[in-house]
Amino acid sequence: MSHGRWCGMCHRDQRSMGLKNKNNEKENKASAKSGETKERAELTQQDAEPAVKRCPQCRMAILDAGETCPLCHCVLEEPDEEGRAKIHAMYGNASPYPDVRRKQRWARFALRLIFFIMFIAAVAMLVINRYANPGFKWSVIAVAGEIYAYSLLVYWVKHDSGFAMKIGLQLLLTIAMLYLIDRLTGDYGWALQWAIPGVILLGDLVVFFLMMLNRSRWHSYLVLLIVMGLCSVAIVGLYFAGLLKNGILAMICVAVTGLFLLATFIFGDRKITMELKRRFHI
Template identity: 30%
Template sequence: MSKCRNCKIEILDRTGVCPLCHCVVEQDGSEREAAYPDVGIREKRFALIIRIYVFLAVMAEALLVFINVNHHKGIWWSAITAGVFIYIYLIMKIGIQNDAGYRSKIILVTIFSIGLLFLIDEVAGYRGWSLNYVLPAGVIMLNVAIILLMIVNWRNWPSYLLFQLFCILCSIFPIILWKKDVITKPFLSEIALAVSVFLFLGTFIIGGSRARAELKRRFHV
């Protein structure tokens, strides 16, 4: 902001002379805040941090693979460290993606977590705990997240019906694996399916006309 001592006025424009008397103005050192700040600066900084992390992760993983190959050939634990590095990278990418909704982020984080634990189980000799317990537990956690989100955002609770249908589909997947003899202990998978179905039915029945209207709007019927 500038001031003209001759006209006794303040000038908001960035100019060196007064528009009235054309005398040189004085700067008071204050600047107007931009109405629309550059929101991309924060994302660019995070992108730089991610690139630095990728470089360090690649260097570290290369060293760990070298150690694994030359000194510990019994188990490929370096695959687990690679999975951890990738997991952290994906979490960081999700964190800076403002265009991705929180529901999408919750789903992706859950999928990545299950995938990492499955990798650990596989590298360690595969004892089946990742599919028997972790997979259905992830579905149950998604349902718990839905309940909490519906409580927090209770005015917009019908929007979570589609999320609940997604959980039902996810809970059917472990049942299919059980029928294919991939999952050997289906107890938690059955609980996950029951929780998903009952949560959807409860929301649909209690929601009444608002729930039916939301489903019609989502599926264009």
């Protein structure tokens, strides 16, 4: 075989191999595109259908992409196709479980920011009061007001207690705040004679409206009524001890709170008894 014929055959073989390689590349690209299309379809189907998991301990279906149960924090299991179909048929495509941790992080950040601002303001007021007007300690009243406001804010945001506990704490802090202001402004006695009994009467009115609005749980405000009654009796005791000049509003406060408590015990019947046993174990 001559050298020319050999080169021609080699050239034809190379061309045929090149065509085969090109065809293989086209087939690979086509298969890759089809694979991507299938993956996209699967992802679209997964996005359309919410994640379904099951808690083995609570035996509860979780329509969310979380890894743990929101109740018992047990690791969730993924059901099979039959179980998934049953869950979807029973519950449908519900909304995912809300992510409360994000709101909690924002709440903690907001509380820290407020504390930082209040701290700077308190230091500034103390310094100004010390050098500008040392005769009257107005900065102590302002700082006490900041502590009062921040304590209420933290308690309302972080604690899951009911309205009765939160309102009771607010009333007690208000009473302490008014007494402190009275002491720092000359101790004229207006806090114990007028302001604090007025706050207690306002608390009675608030409790009455809360009982009317929440009739199924009206007995849960009994402890708050008892606390306000004890505060009223304490103010009247100060009057009879000669520490107060005028006890008219304190007497009215004791009468109103006492009648409120008496009516609650008379008409409350079994619910009041159960509430006392639950609260005081009596």
